Amino acid sequence: MNLVVYLAAGVFGLSSVLLLRRPRTAVLDPLTLSTCAAIVLGALVFVCSAPLTLAAVNDLTGIPNFGAPLTYSMISAYSCALIVLLINWRGGPRARVRRMVLRSVAAYGLLIAAVVALFARADADTERLTDLDTYYANTPYMREMILLYLLGHSAATLVMCAVCVKWGREVTGPLRAGLRLILAGLLLDVVGFQLAKYTAVAARWAGGDLDALSTSVAPPLASLGALLCSAGFVVPRLWPAAAAHWHGLRDHRRLEPLWSLVRSASTAPRPPAAWWQPPRTRLHWREVSIHDALLALAPYFDDRVRARARDAALRGGRPPHQARLAAEAAMLADAARRAAAGEEPLDAPSAHRLHATEVSGTSALVELAQELARSPGAGAVPARAVRAVQGRAHG
Incomplete structure (x- = not known):
């Protein structure tokens, strides 16, 4: 007792x-x-x-x-x-x-x-x-x-x-x-x-x-x-x-496809890795780093890639919003591959603004990440860093 x-x-x-x-x-x-x-x-x-x-x-x-x-x-x-x-x-x-x-x-x-x-x-x-x-x-x-x-x-x-x-x-x-x-x-x-x-x-x-x-x-x-x-x-x-x-941990994990694609283009300072950091803190750093990488990859955005992917998604019966996400995922994956290959930025890059940059919070970034995970051609960038992009960002 x-x-x-x-x-x-x-x-x-x-x-x-x-x-x-x-x-x-x-x-x-x-x-x-x-x-x-x-x-x-x-x-x-x-x-x-x-x-x-x-x-x-x-x-x-x-x-x-x-x-x-x-x-x-x-x-x-x-x-x-x-x-x-x-x-x-x-x-x-x-x-x-x-x-x-x-x-x-x-x-x-x-x-x-x-x-x-x-x-x-x-x-x-x-x-x-x-x-x-x-x-x-x-x-x-x-x-x-x-x-x-x-x-x-x-x-x-x-x-x-x-x-x-x-x-x-x-x-x-x-x-x-x-x-x-x-x-x-x-x-x-x-x-x-x-x-x-x-x-x-x-x-x-x-x-x-x-x-x-x-x-x-x-x-x-x-x-x-x-x-x-x-x-x-x-x-x-x-x-x-x-x-x-829990939501911070879940969103941090769901952003992984997007982060794997653009991480080498990010120039945001990395905080010391610590297992005791709250999930919301890790999520905030990942969100900031992804936005920094999107800004660095913007000179590689190609409207032609986006238009082809959008038209294909619409013909496949996807709603307009989903078609836009598919188009942006394809354009981003193409830009990341071009940057990783050391190609020069486009002379007339797209002025299109990603949906993920128009909405505050992580919800739109998560949508883009999940679309990348579903897209067959949107794999992670090769392991080598995008040194050219980072050099231009620092310059």
Whole structure:
């Protein structure tokens, strides 16, 4: 059990580290702060609930079962953090958000105070590290303390479930995916942890023994539910950056046919190769270098090659835009071969402007690259560099 809860705590903590990858800006964002607070408190719940931690806390304080109110207080604080996170996530007027946050903190602050006060009044001298909820289910004050923390946690999760269901109908994309993960985690917590705890405690009240639900079923299901919630918090926050990295990596790879054709004509300074450079950085350098190479090859553009390729594409039934791409790919491939062969630039080069130079971003360059990959005659230039072109560019 120690391994399960410590592992859950570690994954929880890693989630907060990912969200705080830019600490200076994160501390100014209430949503990021509340998300990290909820995740850190969730991690602390798992750390405090581990039998190894409970034993250490009890030994350190000299009070049997002191770890119980500490854990229950952490669970209540985590429940409050979930509600605060939801309030900040939902947004609205600042005054309203602040008022709702203060009310939630005050309510759960009173609950935590009640948990501590009930434990102080209770007679709980026998240390229980794994089955305290059921062992003391019929003990005065301990009974009320156990029921109180469970009710406080249930209230928070049920409110979260209701809001996630309602809000999930109104949003799309990463936010909806995050809400669904949170809802799945909350439902697993309700069914796997809370229902198991309530059932085991109620069985004790009725004179039965279903302690296994509390000691064996509830902890792993609570861990899994919390991890799903953690993923739900993190996904909407990290999805845009992850998507940008993925698109950068994809476009960098899709530009390879075009880059292989014109790379020897580029005079753009090459940055130091580093595997840790973000895909967007590598993509930006490749985009700049390709545009530099297109500029260097412009004196070799032949309108006759372009016109023949365009007419052939149109006769083949291709749409006008695709025919234009095919024509430009053929003209560019011809220009690259002429330059690589050391031929002189044309006396009257084409004044045609490539579609890839008319559109900002990489989409048009990717279209040209994919057309080159499909064109049978548009292979890569021979390995020798276009020294003549580079010399003229430098000159």
